[in-house]
Amino acid sequence: MNSQTEIPKELIQTIHEADHVAVLTGAGISAESGVPTFREAQTGLWAKYDPQELATPQAFRRNPKLVWDWYSWRRALIHKAEPNPGHLALAEMAKIVPKLTLITQNVDGLHQRASSQDVIALHGNIMETKCFANGHLLDSWPESDDVPPHCPICNSLLRPNVVWFGENLPAYALQTAVQAAQACDLFLSIGTSALVHPAASLPLMAVENGAATVEINPQETPLTRWMDFVLRGTAGELLPKLLTQLR
Ligand code: OAD
Numbered sequence: 001m002n003s004q005t006e007i008p009k010e011l012i013q014t015i016h017e018a019d020h021v022a023v024l025t026g027a028g029i030s031a032e033s034g035v036p037t038f039r040e041a042q043t044g045l046w047a048k049y050d051p052q053e054l055a056t057p058q059a060f061r062r063n064p065k066l067v068w069d070w071y072s073w074r075r076a077l078i079h080k081a082e083p084n085p086g087h088l089a090l091a092e093m094a095k096i097v098p099k100l101t102l103i104t105q106n107v108d109g110l111h112q113r114a115s116s117q118d119v120i121a122l123h124g125n126i127m128e129t130k131c132f133a134n135g136h137l138l139d140s141w142p143e144s145d146d147v148p149p150h151c152p153i154c155n156s157l158l159r160p161n162v163v164w165f166g167e168n169l170p171a172y173a174l175q176t177a178v179q180a181a182q183a184c185d186l187f188l189s190i191g192t193s194a195l196v197h198p199a200a201s202l203p204l205m206a207v208e209n210g211a212a213t214v215e216i217n218p219q220e221t222p223l224t225r226w227m228d229f230v231l232r233g234t235a236g237e238l239l240p241k242l243l244t245q246l247r
Pocket of ligand 1: 029106164165194216218221233
């Protein structure tokens, strides 16, 4: 394992030789767009809440208004945010390598807005809304003062279309991500604490498969020891540098 702040030449060569690059991103890649990560201290109004205790079906059952309001706050932040140079560099990298599969745990849609294609959104999309009881996906619902509003089809409460702790990931997304992790010859893990499974198992599948592996994160994670290359710095700084050297 090779931990550094500059991009090693061997890594550039490895990317040039790769036929299939798989990338897993986490909240860290959106940090430089102003979207707070999950495990950093929350600020302001939400400082006293632990996101991990809000992002569960139990929390929603207990206090649906609290959970709805937290997501409304995150949605408003994301609405104002723009893709940063890290998101943009990944979208460009996909045009350079023969095949790139982009898998994200983020629900913010910033990769898609940076023009990445076929993004596998393992944890859903915060801008979408569904109902709690039956998962009816809704574009609109009748105006009311109720928070959260009710489903016009079944009258259950509405919630964001994201995956909460204890819920299953969308089956097709997970299956496609696993296939990429098992087939790729290079796997990049970017801006994720690698604590939440099954997403955090993907880089380890790539290790088992013999792929070269890279971590980009300012902090050490449980994955670090398994990685061939460890780049210590932010995604917004390192990915554009990587792209420049690839060109
Ligand atoms: P976390 O908040 O757990 O971790 C963010 C990671 O990004 C940390 O390892 C930071 O060191 C790193 N980081 C911070 N700033 C960075 C930067 N500028 N560039 C690169 N890395 C940076 O977020 P996730 O790993 O995405 O799930 O969390 C995984 C899942 O747990 C989330 O999708 C969410 C969460 O609770 C659900 O909501 C189900």
